[in-house]
Amino acid sequence: MNCTDKGYFELTQCFEKYCVCVDPMTGHEADGTRTFSNRILPTCGPCFIKVAKDISSSGITDRLPICDSANGKYFAKQCHGSRCTCVDPETGNVEKRGGFELSCEHEEQTKIEFSIDSPVTGKKLEQIPLASPTCGLSKDRGHSCANGQPKTMWYYDTTVYQCLAFRYEGCGGNKNRFNSINECWNSCVFQDFGGCSGMKTPLKDSKGETVICRSKGNGNSQECPDGYKCNHLPFFSICCEQKNEDLFRENTSPKCGPNQTLPVTFHAAGITMNLLGKKCTDKFCPENTECKQLQIFAHCCPKP
Template identity: 40%
Template sequence: MRRALFGVLLLIGITLAVKEGPCTISQPAHKFKCTSSGYFEVVQCIDDYCTCVDPRDGTEARHTRTISKTTQPECGMCHKEIVKVLDKKGNWFPQCNHKSGEYNREQCLKDDFCFCVDPKTGRRINSEVKKSSDINCSPHSFNDGDATYKPKNNYQEESPIGSPVCKLPKALGKMCSAAPSIRYYFDTETFECLAFRYNGCGGNDNNFDTQSECWSSCKLADFFSCSGLRKSARDFKGEHINCYAQPDSTKTQKCPAGYECINGPFTGLCCDKKNQDVFSRNYSPTCRKGKPVKVSSDGVDMVLLGKSCDDQFCPKKAECHQLEHFAHCCI
């Protein structure tokens, strides 16, 4: 009887030892482990993998997800600092990268000052500036002309680009505790966001979780060109032929033989028909067996495309096929 009573009291004591907090009040779909203070433990193992989460709300830093439950994830120092702040009941938290748990390069002290830090360590690398001031914490040093793609050949157009980081080469990264995943990079040769298998760590900033994220970062909203940036037909003055259908048809110029009119938001370009046909075949491939693998991009199903089958971007059981410009997956 005494032993049973002792066991009940022990169980009650353990239950009371866990304070009420974000973790105990609102559990996500997966049962997360809580600290004695009621917050989320930074390392959580769910199903067949482990991952790091924000201790305040349990938001997963999805880039830390491991390949199995036997591998511990590498959690960012920012999440670890938050644990210390919570333990000390502090009122200022560092701003963390929600994907990796590392520090955001730009940190701000409430509404007053901002400064740049090393994302790995959180160490401050410049002096504070007023929050209303311009601050550039980018690790890259770019010139004004770096936001323009300047081809090294004579058949492509020089074109504006959303960010200089989009000109960085594709970087597969290195193997680490984080599980490999499919990412997207901006390919300047085709001016397209293409899939590749990212090894888990390292690489560069030309690395996006989704195709739409890549597009919004690298392609200007009103940008328009012939496929593959192929130069459009010019008139005798060396200017673009505008074949856009105007209300006054007399102002519409016709395309020369071998070219077709491709309409954009505000203009029409005379594009090489053979080049357009090749790219059309690459953008909308067919499979001898099965169907092309598609992914959702902003609610629209798009064919999953990579630059090369060597990029290993196809899902399991899918077969990769290479065409002239892109590779696609059949399943």
């Protein structure tokens, strides 16, 4: 593992197949922060980020916040010497002060509710957050005009919660269109937002609460039952329906023709990605390729 010049672990560690956040003091891996490529950096917990910043700038360790090594958030009760405080686990903001007898039990209770850092619980479309209201606008191809040229752009699709390609005619339309998929992601998707594919509701228990699976340091975690798979998100993991995950995987990683050749790809953020749209009628495929429609997405294949 890589260390800083002051002898502490670097906050982000990258290996052959993935990157992950670790506790700067112990090197303990934060659960749910592994990425799917060593070219994608993870989102680390706020307490880990604070610790890494403090030891990098000053090297002083006697007043560092106390972090939950399982997820990188602040422990609700922070004590230094004989003084203790209750803090917000997400921000570290002090909520009340006292001595060793100070109780932060209320703040430590886990609330199963929706936020950008909590599992999706099947709420209505308008309750699923977007980084910008314009990303909720319907796809609009605009119209042809003398002063504009048709080109492939990206829009955010709130039926599948992905940035997809479409042909923009050159004029008109609305603001839900972007010159690159990176611009679409950065404009529409919160950094820690995630869930099952297509934001399908994850498995819930008998109390209607989202099942947390394989979460280190979480005594309430459990294995997913048959028909579900454990999907890792920032800070926790959830059980997603296997059939739905398989269907999305088939649609996002399609093959072309009987020889199962690769579809048309493009590069974004240092990653090779398949060029996907919602429908072939969106006319997003390049010249000398043909569009193929699957159940959820459309992709482009080289012409024979």
